[in-house]
Each structure stands twice: as C-alpha cells, then as structure tokens.
Amino acid sequence: MPMPPADELSAEQQAAARRITAGPRGAVFGPFVPLLRSPQAMEHLQRLGAYLRFASPLPKKIFEMLVLLVARKWDQDFEWTYHLPLARAAGLSDESIAALSRRSTPPDLAPSEQSAYDIVVELLAHKAVSDATFDAGIELLGPQSVVDVVVTAGYYSTLAMVMNTAQTPPPAPTSLPG
Known part of the structure; x- marks a missing residue:
C-alpha cells in the first residue's frame, strides 16, 4: 500500500497527515502509510506510539x-x-x-x-x-x-x-x- 497521491486524500486523511507531520515523527511513513486509509485508527495508534516512544518512563x-x-x-x-x-x-x-x-x-x-x-x-x-x-x-x-x-x-x-x-x-x- 503506497502513499496515496495528495490529491486523492479525503479531508479527514489530509488533516490526519498534517497532524502526524507536525508531531515528533515529522512525516507519514512506515506503518502510518497504510494506516492513513483509516485516519481515525492511525491517529489513535500514533498517539499511543508517541507516548510509548517519547514519554513512557520505560528506559x-x-x-x-x-x-x-x-x-x-x-x-x-x-x-x-x-x-x-x-x-x-x-x-x-x-x-x-x-x-x-x-x-x-x-x-x-x-x-x-x-x-x-x-x-x-x-x-x-x-x-x-x-x-x-x-x-x-x-x-x-x-x-x-x-x-x-x-x-x-x-x-x-x-x-x-x-x-x-x-x-x-x-x-x-x-x-x-x-
């Protein structure tokens, strides 16, 4: 599942892509490319991942x-x-x-x-x-x-x-x- 062309993204997908790009990841890549097909799932998962990777007290x-x-x-x-x-x-x-x-x-x-x-x-x-x-x-x-x-x-x-x-x-x- 490659990244869809920008002009084919729904408004919800475009907004989700902007939010993930503005965060610590800086881009839509890896798992977030296929997850963009379900922008709400992508955003929920990326928030969990951001906590685990950038804020969890786990060493x-x-x-x-x-x-x-x-x-x-x-x-x-x-x-x-x-x-x-x-x-x-x-x-x-x-x-x-x-x-x-x-x-x-x-x-x-x-x-x-x-x-x-x-x-x-x-x-x-x-x-x-x-x-x-x-x-x-x-x-x-x-x-x-x-x-x-x-x-x-x-x-x-x-x-x-x-x-x-x-x-x-x-x-x-x-x-x-x-």
Missing part, C-alpha cells in the same frame, strides 16, 4: 530491545531496520542485537532488561505470563513499566501486522534515524 534501552524482539517475532523488516540505530543509540550491545536477530536471549541484559524480555517472550509464546515472571517484573520494573512493556509489545505487534499485510518495505538507509 529507552528496554523499549528499543522490545521493538527489535517484536520485529523479529513478526518478521517485520521495516521496524527492525528503522529501530536498529535507535537500539544502538540506547545502549543495546551488538551481541544483544545479534542474539535478538537469531531469536535468542541477549547475553548481557541487566536484571530489569531480562525481566522485560521474559515478560514479552512468555506473552508471545504462551499468551500468558507466569506468576514468577510477573512478580519479578513488578519488583524490578514497577507496575507502570510492566504495563508499558506489555503495551509496547502489543503496539509494535499491531504495527507489524499492518505492515506485513501492506507489504511495507524496509526504509531506505537515508531515512533512518540517528
């Missing part, structure tokens, strides 16, 4: 690790490619990135990072989280961050499903952040 290293984890789970190359430089900038090691690429547990995670990883891996594999994993998450991350971990995985799973359906290609190297 950036954990956030970016989770994005890469979900991207590999869904074989989503746009998210993987786009977030790879962000993960490096957030402090995720090359060894951790390589492990995530292989769908393996990163070798050098701090306890809070391991806890976030475990929550999402269990959810994606079993559709539930064990009491021990949940309790460790509450202890190491706190209740708000446990919720933000789960919402991050759900949000990026949604974007992955949209982009996999729309066959969104990976971003060009010149459009990568960082």
